[in-house]
Amino acid sequence: MSKKILAINSGSSSIKFKLYLMPEEKLLISGSAENLGSSTSQLSYKTDKTGETRQLPLKNHSEAIDHIIDILMSSGVVQDKSEIYGVGHRISHGGSYYTHAVAVTPEVEKRIDELKVLSPLHNPNGLAGIKAFEKFLPDAKEVVTFDNSFHHTIPKKAYMYALPYEFYEKYQIRRYGFHAPSHQYVSEKARELFGKEKTRRMITCHLGNGSSISAILDGKSVNSSMGFTPLAGVVMGTRCGDIDPEIIPFLEEKLNIDSHEIRRIMNEDSGLKGLSGISNDEREIESAAKNGNERAQLALDVFVHSIQQYIGAYTTDLDGLDTLVFTAGIGEHAAYIRSQICKNLDYLGVKIDEEKNKNNELSIEAPDSKVKVAVIPTNEEIIIARDVMKVTQQ
Amino acid sequence: MSKKILAINSGSSSIKFKLYLMPEEKLLISGSAENLGSSTSQLSYKTDKTGETRQLPLKNHSEAIDHIIDILMSSGVVQDKSEIYGVGHRISHGGSYYTHAVAVTPEVEKRIDELKVLSPLHNPNGLAGIKAFEKFLPDAKEVVTFDNSFHHTIPKKAYMYALPYEFYEKYQIRRYGFHAPSHQYVSEKARELFGKEKTRRMITCHLGNGSSISAILDGKSVNSSMGFTPLAGVVMGTRCGDIDPEIIPFLEEKLNIDSHEIRRIMNEDSGLKGLSGISNDEREIESAAKNGNERAQLALDVFVHSIQQYIGAYTTDLDGLDTLVFTAGIGEHAAYIRSQICKNLDYLGVKIDEEKNKNNELSIEAPDSKVKVAVIPTNEEIIIARDVMKVTQQ
Ligand SMILES: Nc1ncnc2c1ncn2[C@@H]1O[C@H](COP(=O)(O)OP(=O)(O)O)[C@@H](O)[C@H]1O
Numbered sequence: 001m002s003k004k005i006l007a008i009n010s011g012s013s014s015i016k017f018k019l020y021l022m023p024e025e026k027l028l029i030s031g032s033a034e035n036l037g038s039s040t041s042q043l044s045y046k047t048d049k050t051g052e053t054r055q056l057p058l059k060n061h062s063e064a065i066d067h068i069i070d071i072l073m074s075s076g077v078v079q080d081k082s083e084i085y086g087v088g089h090r091i092s093h094g095g096s097y098y099t100h101a102v103a104v105t106p107e108v109e110k111r112i113d114e115l116k117v118l119s120p121l122h123n124p125n126g127l128a129g130i131k132a133f134e135k136f137l138p139d140a141k142e143v144v145t146f147d148n149s150f151h152h153t154i155p156k157k158a159y160m161y162a163l164p165y166e167f168y169e170k171y172q173i174r175r176y177g178f179h180a181p182s183h184q185y186v187s188e189k190a191r192e193l194f195g196k197e198k199t200r201r202m203i204t205c206h207l208g209n210g211s212s213i214s215a216i217l218d219g220k221s222v223n224s225s226m227g228f229t230p231l232a233g234v235v236m237g238t239r240c241g242d243i244d245p246e247i248i249p250f251l252e253e254k255l256n257i258d259s260h261e262i263r264r265i266m267n268e269d270s271g272l273k274g275l276s277g278i279s280n281d282e283r284e285i286e287s288a289a290k291n292g293n294e295r296a297q298l299a300l301d302v303f304v305h306s307i308q309q310y311i312g313a314y315t316t317d318l319d320g321l322d323t324l325v326f327t328a329g330i331g332e333h334a335a336y337i338r339s340q341i342c343k344n345l346d347y348l349g350v351k352i353d354e355e356k357n358k359n360n361e362l363s364i365e366a367p368d369s370k371v372k373v374a375v376i377p378t379n380e381e382i383i384i385a386r387d388v389m390k391v392t393q394q
Numbered sequence: 395m396s397k398k399i400l401a402i403n404s405g406s407s408s409i410k411f412k413l414y415l416m417p418e419e420k421l422l423i424s425g426s427a428e429n430l431g432s433s434t435s436q437l438s439y440k441t442d443k444t445g446e447t448r449q450l451p452l453k454n455h456s457e458a459i460d461h462i463i464d465i466l467m468s469s470g471v472v473q474d475k476s477e478i479y480g481v482g483h484r485i486s487h488g489g490s491y492y493t494h495a496v497a498v499t500p501e502v503e504k505r506i507d508e509l510k511v512l513s514p515l516h517n518p519n520g521l522a523g524i525k526a527f528e529k530f531l532p533d534a535k536e537v538v539t540f541d542n543s544f545h546h547t548i549p550k551k552a553y554m555y556a557l558p559y560e561f562y563e564k565y566q567i568r569r570y571g572f573h574a575p576s577h578q579y580v581s582e583k584a585r586e587l588f589g590k591e592k593t594r595r596m597i598t599c600h601l602g603n604g605s606s607i608s609a610i611l612d613g614k615s616v617n618s619s620m621g622f623t624p625l626a627g628v629v630m631g632t633r634c635g636d637i638d639p640e641i642i643p644f645l646e647e648k649l650n651i652d653s654h655e656i657r658r659i660m661n662e663d664s665g666l667k668g669l670s671g672i673s674n675d676e677r678e679i680e681s682a683a684k685n686g687n688e689r690a691q692l693a694l695d696v697f698v699h700s701i702q703q704y705i706g707a708y709t710t711d712l713d714g715l716d717t718l719v720f721t722a723g724i725g726e727h728a729a730y731i732r733s734q735i736c737k738n739l740d741y742l743g744v745k746i747d748e749e750k751n752k753n754n755e756l757s758i759e760a761p762d763s764k765v766k767v768a769v770i771p772t773n774e775e776i777i778i779a780r781d782v783m784k785v786t787q788q
């Protein structure tokens with residue numbers, strides 16, 4: 001029998017939600033609560049019949065969830081709370097403990113709480129979401145999808161840092177990789193669309209406000225550019241990505257700042273925003289660059305270059321490349337960025353059709369390209385909903 | 395007329411020297427002063443007729459240079475100090491100021507002194523060497539070869555970090571690249587040996603105690619793996635290379651340590667030594683791994699993987715690869731490492747002949763390899779001596 005499954009995707013100050021009829025994967029309603037805890041907090045939703053955006057004071061995740069449940073009822077997609085069979089939560093950090101989604105138990109909750117050391121911003125909000133649903137929907141089955149578990153197949157040679165080994169043993173310092181539901185979704189979709197043979201060696205580029213690149217061999221993640229935390233890897237909206245580690249003590253001493261402040265600078269003042277001095281939004285930077293702003297152009301060039309470096313690096317993990325996938329805000333919409341990225345990949349046989357690229361078509365490679373180049377809209381929530389089904393049907 | 399040129403290569407606790415007859419490039423004497431400032435300090439030299447190693451208390455660089463000049467005389471390669479026409483010094487950091495070697499002037503000395511902010515260990519020792527020679531050989535022409543100037547052709551998109559732009563303007567935080575004399579020497583040698591066509595797109599791997607990888611396009615450096623400092627890039631003997639920047643504030647807080655201590659850990663306790671727990675010496679780790687030590691094997695695997703990642707990344711800077719060069723202690727002698735590195739590079743057409751590789755031959759590629767693979771012993775001192783000639787003949 002079909003089941004209604006709610007997928008919850010909590011960020012630091014937002015909650016996205018989608019209610020699916022499963023296993024048909026029919027989307028009944030989607031929406032989001034944004035700017036939680038600020039004066040501009042709002043809630044919006046959309047069904048195939050109706051939709052609405054409300055300015056609403058929402059102090060925290062728990063308050064937002066209260067309102068989300070109200071919406072499910074008032075919009076008519078759910079008559080009674082008991083119809084919601086399961087709720088899936090995306091949790092940022094599962095450490096090395098979880099290779100798959102799991103049912104929520106007191107033990108799992110304890111782990112998520114402990115792992116806030118590794119994800120101080122996100123894990124507590126995720127846990128608050130779980131607790132809120134326990135209260136509001138006590139009968140629904142709750143399942144957790146970890147943002148790093150798809151990457152549990154990364155081999156040790158790629159996940160170890162060359163630091164004193166005890167840091168790995170004592171503090172679990174290693175590469176984890178994130179954006180797992182997105183890399184999983186687009187890589188599975190690509191395998192479905194283009195066949196397993198043509199997607200054996202695949203690189204998926206999730207380019208949004210946060211960005212990461214993954215190397216996928218025969219459907220399994222074998223490397224991913226975010227590291228111990230989501231700060232590492234390519235240049236992002238406000239995050240610096242990889243830098244010479246020596247810069248950090250240098251700046252601490254030079255600016256006389258502590259570990260909190262340097263962390264803030266690297267996470268909030270850097271990336272496209274820090275380089276361009278304009279915005280963290282690729283659209284605004286692209287338009288400034290077109291109007292001759294040099295630092296905007298520089299920001300785009302550095303961003304593109306950092307992505308190319310990872311594509312090149314990951315090609316060695318795969319010993320070649322069959323398919324390159326772009327997804328997320330920038331990956332799905334920024335034709336200029338995709339075109340620039342592909343410019344230095346001739347030697348791999350990557351060749352795109354600029355017309356198809358401009359139209360954000362599903363397949364943007366030229367007929368004589370050796371590598372398939374795809375633009376696949378991501379859908380993290382369907383991975384979360386599928387995980388609920390998998391875990392509860394076991 | 396031929397000239398005697400002395401090349402001085404100062405490290406943090408050592409000085410290597412070579413006296414050449416130029417422009418013939420005939421080596422008259424070579425030697426080194428090591429472990430300066432410690433109880434095990436010693437001085438050794440070799441000419442084609444004689445050689446010697448002496449235990450000798452050497453407090454500092456200046457004392458060592460005093461003894462080096464004595465040796466030049468007592469070994470008979472120089473009758474009178476005035477025969478030494480010029481002295482070339484390798485200086486670690488020239489910032490963005492110097493694109494080529496320069497004659498020493500009070501202004502250059504001032505810059506080197508100022509740049510100790512960027513190279514606190516090496517620039518002061520280099521400057522001490524310059525001053526010592528001004529005293530001991532007041533008539534010789536002094537020239538400085540900077541360890542980063544060969545990399546001045548790296549484009550801005552590759553040398554900028556995605557940090558707030560003012561850090562670049564105010565503190566000159568950018569990628570510099572180091573090991574310049576070595577990358578320059580082996581890349582010029584490769585062009586000479588194999589021709590410009592076959593070496594258009596070249597990657598040079600300097601693998602020693604410190605290691606770096608460079609992308610060389612038509613003889614010019616277009617990227618290099620060390621960054622703002624020599625800590626960044628691939629895994630090294632005791633240095634960590636690239637890590638998630640967030641690890642640094644994390645460890646500072648967790649271990650309650652300051653910027654000095656974290657810098658020390660990343661520079662001295664990490665790399666092959668930190669991973670293996672055995673040594674920073676590749677030979678010892680390789681032999682432990684052969685005897686079944688798992689962490690030794692892991693250290694080698696992580697080292698090799700980090701080098702492969704850079705080779706892949708730099709192939710995008712070059713849009714392909716014609717020649718791959720190995721040099722320095724590990725690059726010249728560790729056949730196992732070279733063989734492992736080349737394993738995942740099939741897709742680039744890299745194929746080595748294991749027999750030639752074992753013998754450290756100059757060309758180790760298989761007959762059907764699309765890419766030339768070379769083992770070229772580095773010679774930083776000849777670059778320094780050539781720089782003296784170039785600068786003084788202008
Ligand atoms: N239509 C579009 N054209 C170009 N860029 C877009 C478009 N839509 C979104 N973006 C870019 O995508 C980025 C945000 O991506 P998104 O995937 O929504 O981020 P998040 O990581 O917050 O989920 C922004 O830099 C934005 O400029």
Ligand SMILES: Nc1ncnc2c1ncn2[C@@H]1O[C@H](COP(=O)(O)OP(=O)(O)O)[C@@H](O)[C@H]1O
Nearest residue numbers: 601602603604674675676677722723724727728
């Ligand atoms: N014959 C050899 N076989 C294998 N490795 C060697 C050999 N000689 C030196 N090495 C390795 O080279 C490294 C030192 O390289 P070197 O270029 O001398 O370093 P530095 O950066 O100090 O100049 C050490 O890890 C050492 O194990």
